[in-house]
Amino acid sequence: MTAMPPVLYSFRRCPYAMRARLALLAAGQVCTLREVVLRDKPQALREASSKATVPVLVLADGQVIDESLAIMQWALARHDPLGWCRPTRGDPAQMLALVEENDTGFKPLLDRAKYPQRFGLADALEPRLACAPFLADLEQRLGQAPFLCGGHATLADAALFPFVRQFAGVAPDWFAAQPWPRLQRWLQDWQATALFARAMEKFAPWQPGDAPLLFPAGPQA
Ligand SMILES: N[C@@H](CCC(=O)N[C@@H](CS)C(=O)NCC(=O)O)C(=O)O
Structure with a gap:
């Protein structure tokens, strides 16, 4: 059985959310994306994280990761085909x-x-x-x-x-x-x-009841 993809609360133009999306893409980690309007945050985001900042990643087991760097590290710890956690200069x-x-x-x-x-x-x-x-x-x-x-x-x-x-x-x-x-x-x-182009794809704001929107969409690279 395939695990449910994690839910990513994101805002396209937020630099923290951008870097989380870049790492998720680099890791080949598919998510269910929920685009957020910061001035009208969904209740589900507030319930997941009282900080109610983006990005927030909610894993299938309910674990919540509400710091962009931690999301990057979580994704890359699972799969790091590009070696993003293996610097060749410094450690x-x-x-x-x-x-x-x-x-x-x-x-x-x-x-x-x-x-x-x-x-x-x-x-x-x-x-x-x-x-x-x-x-x-x-x-x-x-x-x-x-x-x-x-x-x-x-x-x-x-x-x-x-x-x-x-x-x-x-x-x-x-x-x-x-x-x-x-x-x-x-x-x-x-x-x-191409990674940045994918990370900057535009999505309509999420509303409760919307069909899950997979990010990235379509066949995986
Ligand atoms: N330390 C957090 C910072 C995230 C953050 O501040 N995101 C901004 C958007 S760029 C935010 O959600 N601000 C809350 C708001 O504007 O209400 C992280 O790395 O994820």
């Missing part, structure tokens, strides 16, 4: 430390760069410049190897990419003018992957 702990740096260090700075007015910042450039050291560090890493943790893409690349993408979107011309050619290329390459 897995160092790879996870980079994700931690992104989530706790860079992300708050990114929010300030995205919404300077909300933070009472008159100057839009200053919060962008505050993000620059982290991005320059990524540039340096990419000078040493084609991906952040070595010769092939890892969980760290997938986990950071949606946030770097958001940063680039704040001021695209400014980003393109920065001395980060490898990072710019890395971002472009990620955006051009």
